[in-house]
Amino acid sequence: MAQGKDYVFHRDLTKTYPIITRAEGVYLYEESGKRYLDASSGAIAVNLGHGVDEIVYAMAKQAKDAAFVHTLRFETHVLHELSREIAELAPGSLNRVFYTTGGSEANESAMKLARQYHRDRGNAEKWIVIGRWQAYHGNTIGSLSAGGDIKRRKPFTPMLLPYEHVPSPHCSRCPYGKTLQQCQATSMACVDALERLILEIGPEFVSAFICEPIVGSQQGAVVPPEGYLRQVRELCNRYDIILIIDEVMCGFGRTGKHFAVEHFAIEPDILTFGKGVSSGYAPLGGMIVSDRIVQSLIENSGGKFTHGYTYSGHPVSVAAGLAAVRYYKEKDVLANCQQQSAYLFEQLELLRAKHRIVGEIRGKGLLIGFELVMDRERGTPFPPKAGIADRLNQIAMEQGAVFYPGSGGIDGEQGEHLLIGPPLTINQGEIKELVAILDHSLTLLETELFSVYPIN
Ligand SMILES: Cc1ncc(COP(=O)(O)O)c(C=O)c1O
The missing domain is CATH 3.40.640.10 (Type I PLP-dependent aspartate aminotransferase-like (Major domain))
Structure with a gap:
């Protein structure tokens, strides 16, 4: 967030954004020391992690x-x-x-x-x-x-x-x-x-x-x-x-x-x-x-x-x-990507078993789509106005990880998902941390949602 008058034409002029002062490996750091696990490699770009x-x-x-x-x-x-x-x-x-x-x-x-x-x-x-x-x-x-x-x-x-x-x-x-x-x-x-x-x-x-x-x-x-x-x-x-x-x-x-x-x-x-x-x-x-x-x-x-x-x-x-x-x-980065991909898919499937709002989990390597649905049996999506993927990412950021939320994948309007794409250099311990933060964030989101939506 800027100090004093703001001169930046932000991507969203109604928002303020955390300022990152340091980045290393799969982590981004604010000046205060708050750390984010970069589960989206920025915009699925920083494939080799930060600070190489x-x-x-x-x-x-x-x-x-x-x-x-x-x-x-x-x-x-x-x-x-x-x-x-x-x-x-x-x-x-x-x-x-x-x-x-x-x-x-x-x-x-x-x-x-x-x-x-x-x-x-x-x-x-x-x-x-x-x-x-x-x-x-x-x-x-x-x-x-x-x-x-x-x-x-x-x-x-x-x-x-x-x-x-x-x-x-x-x-x-x-x-x-x-x-x-x-x-x-x-x-x-x-x-x-x-x-x-x-x-x-x-x-x-x-x-x-x-x-x-x-x-x-x-x-x-x-x-x-x-x-x-x-x-x-x-x-x-x-x-x-x-x-x-x-x-x-x-x-x-x-x-x-x-x-x-x-x-x-x-x-x-x-x-x-x-x-x-x-x-x-x-x-x-x-x-x-x-x-x-x-x-x-x-x-x-x-x-x-x-x-x-x-x-x-x-x-x-x-x-x-x-x-x-x-x-x-x-560094044979592809081999690490393949190995960690298998582990991450396995762990995400466990989250699917635990959380009813998780739909299809798809993709290849470390480009993974994590769908969020209101009714898994019927594949019913959440109403677009609810902005569920954005909200989940917001919660995850509060918890210390950042994903790439998306919407409109079904017909341009409906369909909510997170894109999960950490640096290809990520290790198993960091994947465990990513999954734990996502797990906790899903629980917090579900608590918010259960009172509003008929989730099956
Ligand atoms: C598949 C694809 N093509 C093109 C682009 C545009 O790239 P850039 O933002 O570097 O102009 C993107 C960006 O996300 C993309 O994902």
Whole structure:
């Protein structure tokens, strides 16, 4: 909280926020000494935990050596080294890395690249992007238009681009009222819907399809059914549509693999990233582009992508990324993520057995959705106006842990969840503490709720 007159344009101008003066490992500290276990890695960004010397020193060294060069005229060693490291981690023919300062710009860049790719190959009418409802791709106009987060879109509707959307595959709450078995026996309703939409628009107008491999903040770690992404890949091939996979939240080990697409054995044309690439230590994002698109740009666009930012490839951010990517490798962070994920899922299931308001627990690695429901048998959600996920997080913060609350995952309005995504370096003792705080917070919340809601 500010002393005296407040000059900050806060995310919520009616609120005050605790001031953090120190952060180390999985903990954040206020000046008073109050400690928070960071169970959301900030915004699912600080994958390696706070205060990692290797990253801090690499940033300081680069700032001293050459803090800024403009990538229209100069480059740095760290730019080439990080790009090689990322290309080695990325699937198949994704071999060229373009940098931005975060995820929104990354998706904006990917959609513009898809458009330029088509235009320069003589398909000038291909520009429409298809996204999915209940998806988040960022807050710039283009990325917001591609996303399907109704609450974030609403105030800006007249400004949004006329992009199209399909429902995302949320099998336990299927928008088509089908079961997975029904889809497996015939065809997948959400893939059919995508194909129908492509044909209605006309494939000659569709430039790209964008989706998160596992839906992060909006739905709370909803994993698509087996075969969904493979079939989407096939549709994109059939209709000459660029497949953009948004790994801003899922990438860099978050789901227990370098990139979440590895769980589904598909290769996108463009993979966007952010957050975990620098473990949140510096603003960094970007896209990894397939050889096919790069080759086309060389042949049809004179090698030029008509796009870029002052801070594309910023040396200090890239140095943070390089140190982070080496740290993932050297410390075998993925192995710890997989091991702790299994333990955390086990412990959360025990909470589900104990607390009636806990619904589905889902996700992969340390990207976990923890659903809150009024009636578990029927899956009845709480009324949105109650703000249950926010309230649970508020209580948890009072108790010393911070989560990532979300709402609207079912239809844009209904559906409450916590996203649980601690640093991938968390240990078992810290997970025990996380679960104990969540357990106690659920008990406190239930006491508040039982008098108001008919909880089953
Ligand atoms: C999947 C996804 N895409 C894009 C973004 C936007 O990234 P940024 O906030 O860095 O612009 C986010 C941010 O939460 C995200 O989760």
